[in-house]
Amino acid sequence: MKTLLIKTLSIIALLASAALHAQDAPLRVGMSGQYFPFTFVEQDELKGFEVDVMNALGEEMGREIQYQTANFSGLFGMLESGRIDTVANQITITEERQKAYIFSEPYVYDGAQVVTREGNTEVEGVEDLKGKTVAVNLGSNFEALLRELPYADEINIKTYESNLERDTALGRVDAFVMDRVSASQIIKDKPLPLELAGPTFSQITNAYPFRDTETGRALRDELNQALTSLRDNGTLASISEKWFGTDITQP
Amino acid sequence: MDVLNVEYMLGLVPVLLGYLPLTLQLAGVGMVLALILACLFAVVRVLGIPVLNQLTIVFISFFRGTPLLVQLFLFYYGLPQLVSALTVIDGVTATIMGLTMHFSAYMAESIRAAILGVDRSQTEAALSIGMTNSQLMRRIVLPQATRVALPTLMNYFIDMIKATSLAFTLGVTELMGATQKEAAGSFLYFEAFIVAAVMYWIVVEMLSKLQHYLEIRLNKAYSR
Structure with missing residues (x-):
């Protein structure tokens, strides 16, 4: 009789928690939809590594994921003004961003990579950028990385909202700097005459930023838990293999 | 790569057409509201109504003197920072607010x-003959002014349709935002943006036809 009661109670509790879980507000995730192969659109369908990882996280957390696309320059404004809960757009953890936001555990480990037009022998690594025009995405972390170089004054940095790989291929700029993974992907998949120039020059870790508020911290902790499960059960690695042919989710 | 990927372009047409209604909605609602606001401003200015006149001058000066994109950022990201409840302003609303205020300033003049x-x-x-100011405006002046203002107002409407392409910065996926994302997925920028450009062009061309028709109608009283 007693065990029956306990069983009944625990089933009720389980159902209740499941019901509560289902009632959890959807996680609102911002992304640019313009960062191949992390987030992009094909025939009206939002796709990419970020989308796959976020969907898996949502499933793990029992939350629906609501995607909100906007130009990159608008994403942090949306986060700041509470219109989204986090940004899934390869956001690199930096000191400055850490002052304003709290971050989840990193889910991508990568490095900054110089990319030039195919056959460019003048730029064969980051040390050759002296006196050159280099494109970076507006608001991305790569501009700060370039400015940290000892010869930063001699680099002409040009910021782009989008299409910087195209301008590099056209020869309008000498090189662009992007993360190695997506640079390799662009070169592999797209018909643009580009090549990697030298090794990566700075390790970066990417994570999800949240507002530093009570709800923000709670969401961050919840997501961290889901992230650990996905890492342990191999889901993260397999999503990475699918998109990049290599596991970028490990250091 | 060297040749235009026509197949891709044709495949993109139905997708992008799906976002045209939103573009037209932003511009259409913006235009109606801007017209109402602009008429009020113009009347206030012409009649020189004290206080309102000065306020209108400042309003026009600000909204004509700052870029539309700055105004959109102010409405969408700035206001919620001051009053957190204003987060309820979504991207579409902020875009319409921005378009309305920005273009009403021009149209008022x-x-x-x-x-x-x-x-x-x-x-x-x-x-x-004893008409009041309001009667004078409604019955005599505004009907005649409409005919003169029509071509320039259509100009602003056309400009407004194209200005909606800024909305993606506020997360509103209209025609331009959809095109940008599709182009990012295919890397076929030229093809994608050509499709978008032709769509904008066709819409504007249809408006020009409408303008022509309206001008003929409004000119009836003057043709002999």
Whole structure:
């Protein structure tokens, strides 16, 4: 009789928690939809590594994921003004961003990579950028990385909202700097005459930023838990293999 | 790569067409609201109503003197920072607010010019038979001014349709935002943006036809 009661109670509790879980507000995730192969659109369908990882996280957390696309320059404004809960757009953890936001555990480990037009022998690594025009995405972390170089004054940095790989291929700029993974992907998949120039020059870790508020911290902790499960059960690695042919989710 | 990927372009047409209604909605609602606001401003300015006149001058000065994109950022990201409840302003609303205020400032001046263009003797005649200011405006001046203002107002409407392409910065996926994302997925920028450009062009061309028709109608009283 007693065990029956306990069983009944625990089933009720389980159902209740499941019901509560289902009632959890959807996680609102911002992304640019313009960062191949992390987030992009094909025939009206939002796709990419970020989308796959976020969907898996949502499933793990029992939350629906609501995607909100906007130009990159608008994403942090949306986060700041509470219109989204986090940004899934390869956001690199930096000191400055850490002052304003709290971050989840990193889910991508990568490095900054110089990319030039195919056959460019003048730029064969980051040390050759002296006196050159280099494109970076507006608001991305790569501009700060370039400015940290000892010869930063001699680099002409040009910021782009989008299409910087195209301008590099056209020869309008000498090189662009992007993360190695997506640079390799662009070169592999797209018909643009580009090549990697030298090794990566700075390790970066990417994570999800949240507002530093009570709800923000709670969401961050919840997501961290889901992230650990996905890492342990191999889901993260397999999503990475699918998109990049290599596991970028490990250091 | 060297040749235009026509197949891709054709495949993109139905996708992008799906976002055209939102573009038209942003511009259409923006235009109606901007027209109402602009008429009020113009009347206030012409009649020189104290206090309102000065406020209108400041409003026009600000919204004509700052870029639309700055205004959109102010409405969408700035206001919620001051008053957190204003987060309820979504991207579509903020875009319409921005378009309305920005273009009403321009249109107010063009309507004011049209009102001033109505011969002074018409005003004197109306006042001499005892019309009030409001009657004078509604029955005599505005109908005549409309005909003069129409071409420039259509100009602003056309400009407004194209200005909606800024909305993706506020997370509103309209025609331009959809095109940007599709282009990012295919890397076929030229093809994608050509499709978008032709869509904008066709819409504007249809408006030009409408303008022509309206001009003929409004000119009926003047043709002999």
